[in-house]
Amino acid sequence: MKPLLDLAPFLVFLAVTLSTDIYKGTMALMASLLVLIAFYRLKFGEWHKMHLVAAGITLVLGGMTLYFHDANFIKLKPTILFAGFAVVLLGSQFIGEKTLVERVAGHAISLPPAIWRKVNVAWVIFYAACAVLNLYVAHMYSDKVWAIFKFGGLTVLPLLFAAAHAPFLSQYLNDSTQDKGTT
Template identity: 30%
Template sequence: MTTKLSKEQKEDPVLKLVFELGPLLIFFFANLRGEWLMKMFPALAAFGSPLLVATALFMAATVISLIASRIVMGNIPIMPLVSGVVVLIFGALSIWLQDETFIKMKPTIVNGLFAVVLLGGLLFGKSLLGYVFHSAFRLDDEGWRKLTLRWGLFFVFLAILNEVVWRNFSADVWVNFKVWATMPITIIFTLSQMPLIMRHSIDPVGEEKPEDGQ
């Protein structure tokens, strides 16, 4: 008998974390053991450096993660989807041109894109973050505006931070930063927004999404 996942199971944050962290961990360990992988699997040497081998495996793991998310959770969240598309484009450019710069710039491009979308939406009077998290939180108009502004600025911060790290440190340092620093920083920032969310929470009734003027 086929067992269907409940809505709560499909939205399980642990599952989401697994799907997001899985490819990153593969990227980290593939870069760490890149030389060994190329010796064990000579075909991988065609990619060039350990970082480019890790990039190729990262791309494959990202595709598998997105497919698994669609099968298990019934959907692909917009942020991992956008990030995955950029991984494939910039990863392919890095491998094709034998230039690690493209994959290093990927976080800058993704975070910059999210920042432009969120902050640009506010300029037109729309709190677009509400359309992403409306199923998780019910906030008033002011709450969505403040939260959207903060996340937009946070994405700007992440983009700048990535540029500083990859331009001034080694590839290994950048990989460690990407895997072991970015996620904790994001979690800490997310938790720091809880007081704002609590202040502007409303009863889960009425509109499912913020109105166009938010």
């Protein structure tokens, strides 16, 4: 249920942008993100850091979009988020014993540290590429095409990238399962 709730503001943004314009879509996105945050707090008793970060960036860039009547500000949001992810992941290569990817997924799969570092770098490159790709689409295509790309492309690409890791990582999943069964 929660993943569908998380998509709701972006679906609202897409629907309003496609049926009217990006400025009304931006207003709808800002309002629906605040509703989502309030709903999570009331229903689950928690503040989600990612929701707060996304809402903060959306409110600032959305406010600038509306104030200056310039859609380029809201179009920067995915680039800022993806570049931020890339920088944080890259930093985790050098800070601490484990990369951020290992801290997040280490409970599910057992990989040698060198492999975790390679997977982490792959995600750094992926997020940096998404940041650049968003800039390209934002500046080369219409607001409505960008909105479709933002929801359809930038939502699906991370899932596809994660799925692309499955064949490579499955050999380690099988090894860790076999090791646990023999000891």
